[in-house]
Amino acid sequence: MVSSAVDKPYPNADLENLWQQFLLLILVIVAIFSLVWLGNRYREMQDPYVQSVMAIPGDADRGEAIFMNNCAGCHRADASGLVGPKLWGVSERKSQFALIQQVVSGATPPMPQFQPSPQEMADLLQYLNHL
Numbered sequence: 639m640v641s642s643a644v645d646k647p648y649p650n651a652d653l654e655n656l657w658q659q660f661l662l663l664i665l666v667i668v669a670i671f672s673l674v675w676l677g678n679r680y681r682e683m684q685d686p687y688v689q690s691v692m693a694i695p696g697d698a699d700r701g702e703a704i705f706m707n708n709c710a711g712c713h714r715a716d717a718s719g720l721v722g723p724k725l726w727g728v729s730e731r732k733s734q735f736a737l738i739q740q741v742v743s744g745a746t747p748p749m750p751q752f753q754p755s756p757q758e759m760a761d762l763l764q765y766l767n768h769l
């Protein structure tokens with residue numbers, strides 16, 4: 639015989655169970671994403687090149703000279719954008735790590751892959767942070 643909802647002491651028990659399982663699933667997914675995110679931030683911080691760049695106090699004037707020689711052709715001398723986008727306030731939109739990656743990775747052609755020394759990168763970063 640098919641049992642009806644009326645027979646059950648708590649007719650909504652199955653439904654509540656389902657909600658609990660659903661919430662638990664969401665919680666687990668959020669926890670996994672948080673862990674992956676934290677792991678990535680940790681690995682970024684461990685990167686030896688990034689560590690040496692962050693340890694050096696950059697000089698914005700030297701950074702400007704590097705920018706004029708290597709970047710201004712695409713981003714314009716005042717960084718207002720041409721082939722590459724406008725870079726004003728870029729450090730508010732991107733983390734220091736993301737800015738370093740943008741310069742050294744070559745992941746977004748046509749922007750080339752640059753290989754600045756840690757000192758040059760620190761100078762450039764300092765300049766980018768003031769745009």
Ligand code: HEC
Nearest residue numbers: 708709712721722723728737740741746747748749750752
């Ligand atoms: C050949 C042209 C070119 C040169 C040279 C170039 N860039 Fe770019 N740049 C680009 C392009 C195109 C993008 C957009 C890439 C994308 O996101 O698809 C970009 C993006 C960026 C971004 C990210 C902007 C944002 O809003 O996310 C930064 C920062 C940047 N460039 C900095 C530099 C620096 C610093 C240099 C010099 C060391 C440089 N670029 C040299 C073309 C260039």
